[in-house]
Amino acid sequence: MKCLQLLQSRILGSCGRSRAHSPLKNYNRLSSTTTNSQAVLQKDLKSLFSNPPLENSFVQTQGWIRSVRSMKKIAFVDLSDGTTFNSIMIVTSPEIAKDLQTGSSIMAKGSWVKSKGKNQLYELSVTKPEDLQVIGNVEENYPLQKKFHTAEFIRSLPTLKFHTSKLSTVMRSRSFMEYKLQEFFQSENFIKVNPPLITGSDCEGAGELFQVESASVVAKKLANPQDKQITPFFGKNSYLTVSTQLHLEILAQSLSKVWALSPCFRAEASDTNRHLSEFWMLEAEIAFVDKVDQLTWFSERMIKHVINGILTNENGALDNLLKNSKRSKEELLEIENRLKVLQDNNKNWYQITYNEAMDLLLSSGKNDWKYLPPVRGSSLSTEHEKYLTNEVLKAPVFVTDYPKDEKAFYMKINPDNETVACYDLLFPVMGELIGGSVRESNYDVLLKEIERRQMSLPDLQWYLNLRKNGSVPHGGFGMGFERLVSFVCNIDNIKDAIPLSRSIDNCDC
């Protein structure tokens, strides 16, 4: 063991990377070219803009070229690194800029100076050729030249599309909104949990399922289609979840207040602007809740917390959305309007019952419905929801107490025995953003409803059993996160609200 100790002291005595202010600085055992500063990340543009260097100091930046404009005596290179909507204008000579191309990655060093330009505060003055280096070139015919591209065209370039200011803005907004949601739930004493994605049953019946099986079991089955002995990986058929709610109820039944932001899956064969096969759903489940009002009020506060963060420009969130030269004035104005409609702090959002919503729709006089007209007793279609919010109310609205047969089995039936203690939050343009309800917490009542609906009791027995021991009134809701992102960012196709979308025939990269 002596030998080991000697070796240990030889190696460990000199361990530790060399870093700024490290007491181990003298034990730098890495190559001598590795200085302290080389163990930190390069400074990103967001840091440079939020904590600007001293004027005229020498600064290094790196990123991708958005555009190059060369004139007789001067050249402007617009450089972005994606961490902020802001780009840095590199001012240099036409000679230095002569081979630069949109889309290339470069490293540039120069003086940090106040800009005379209208659209940026600072610019980088690069004077020496060796201070501007191309890191990665682009191919000839690089598709994202500085001109207008349709959303469809951009979507067809999945590995390049985030170089567009529109989609990088959406990604930054999405990230900020998730951060604000996390902050909200943390401040409300909720526990974030990760319920399982693979489930043994389709409990909610909310659309087409994806089935999951180990690839080697699938291969075995293909090779021996007659062999009934091949057992599934999980011992039974398994599926990707359509909602984590039922599992969240387990957790709420002990931890009181839980939430999840989790992928959910629906194998719907339709390929629309509104549907994804794989999407992220925010779900919350709360114990000791017995009134829909508790849930609607909570949902409203949750969304307003996010919107408030944007409107106060926290972390540059409002600038990120609005300071986007590539979008039309109308598009940007629409974003502003949407945020204002949501936020008006002196006014709570509307809340009406399903029956009142029907009153409004049926008496509207509208008779040119594109699809089915509203019928009392049937659910609201997206067209009805949009008409209600866009035309009648011009605002978000909670619609409560739908007919029980239009909603899921677990919702608490109201004393009228006709409606359930549920709500949908309808947004202008989007239609349904949130759906939630008080859950039935009585074993016998829930059992009766499962039987009335002729659902599979064995699959639901564990869920039903939650009502056997220490059952409490509880409720919760689910919100399609991409829908919120789409609404706030004013994008028409939900495929643009998630980095790489999945839908029928669409799983390419």
Place this chain on the structure above:
Amino acid sequence: MKCLQLLQSRILGSCGRSRAHSPLKNYNRLSSTTTNSQAVLQKDLKSLFSNPPLENSFVQTQGWIRSVRSMKKIAFVDLSDGTTFNSIMIVTSPEIAKDLQTGSSIMAKGSWVKSKGKNQLYELSVTKPEDLQVIGNVEENYPLQKKFHTAEFIRSLPTLKFHTSKLSTVMRSRSFMEYKLQEFFQSENFIKVNPPLITGSDCEGAGELFQVESASVVAKKLANPQDKQITPFFGKNSYLTVSTQLHLEILAQSLSKVWALSPCFRAEASDTNRHLSEFWMLEAEIAFVDKVDQLTWFSERMIKHVINGILTNENGALDNLLKNSKRSKEELLEIENRLKVLQDNNKNWYQITYNEAMDLLLSSGKNDWKYLPPVRGSSLSTEHEKYLTNEVLKAPVFVTDYPKDEKAFYMKINPDNETVACYDLLFPVMGELIGGSVRESNYDVLLKEIERRQMSLPDLQWYLNLRKNGSVPHGGFGMGFERLVSFVCNIDNIKDAIPLSRSIDNCDC
């Protein structure tokens, strides 16, 4: 339209739920029993303990009974609601407590008084029978009585297990750690993204895959095994991702700094303490990184940010871990030691090369390896990793520069052409916690490596193409989130680090 306007004003004029301080208070259109206070959630125990009510004020609480102790003149009911490790002691008469049982949910109202007990600051004095109501009873033979239960037994009760203080503590810790990670990445200007879970290829070859198919396509195939015309939902075979890294690289290639906390899936048939079929992986990908040191230093800061939040008892995180009467003193001491080993701020974690790790292992004199002994040129096994961290270094260690054939195709090959610019972070007890590397960013070099390994080029073409336009040096890492949770919470089986685990033959609820 006049009719609609009248109806609108009738309904909308009286819209708005009744809430505290709401200007719409007079328009309460809900039942008269709905008062303002009824639209808010019940106060949870965490709120009560962090903002205690005035002494002797009348307070309502609710939760689940952990234990009941009745004596001649007095009874103690220990009540928990899961939002905090703290429970509230209800002091009442044996008469009032006589039918109460462990596991039942109750609502209790009483005076909030300073406690004379050693283990709690406050208690609730309940004097009237009607102030203590059972919400939900338990069955006879309720399994979680106040006595010692093995982890296996508790795990066998998935719908009840979070009533145990051990597992509810894990859930609260996990939630807190995720919050701190989100905070860290936000402060570092990273953008959180959600890469797809369903992918068209097994790019990394990291273990067995799950295959995904629409349930209706599976059913069609079963019914017509000979029919080759049935097309997959996505137009080709698709799988659940084993790592989001390749997609993260798309995003880093435009947004510079991205991270994800995402479910990943491996269909491994082995059922051990260390493996899950479905687990959550934190992955980060960073542009303009060309040195492993940048990644190890960043990883260390990330974990220390989380640990620091715990050690400073932010949000009660340290109390949550340590004030747990149901765990042995040894277990709690071990948690303290682990946190201290990680945090020592005056000391950076060790960083050695793979070759130096081999030197230490081969010269250790140890010859009673349970599995294969270490061999230079081969990877480190979990046994080697644990020996290195538990016995030799007694600390976490970054091991860098593994032989290239032991690592993935995308890692940047070092100038020696033998090793790659990679690292594993090894933790005592756990073994590997993080794996990361600088990625090869040159198209031709990466193509050569894909060919050398005889991998499927068509599947990887989009990934390779990322190196065609504006390619930049970059790197990243992945961390198994449940491993960090297991380490911090000192739990032996990773199945206890996730709410409801999935593994072979285990998908029951």
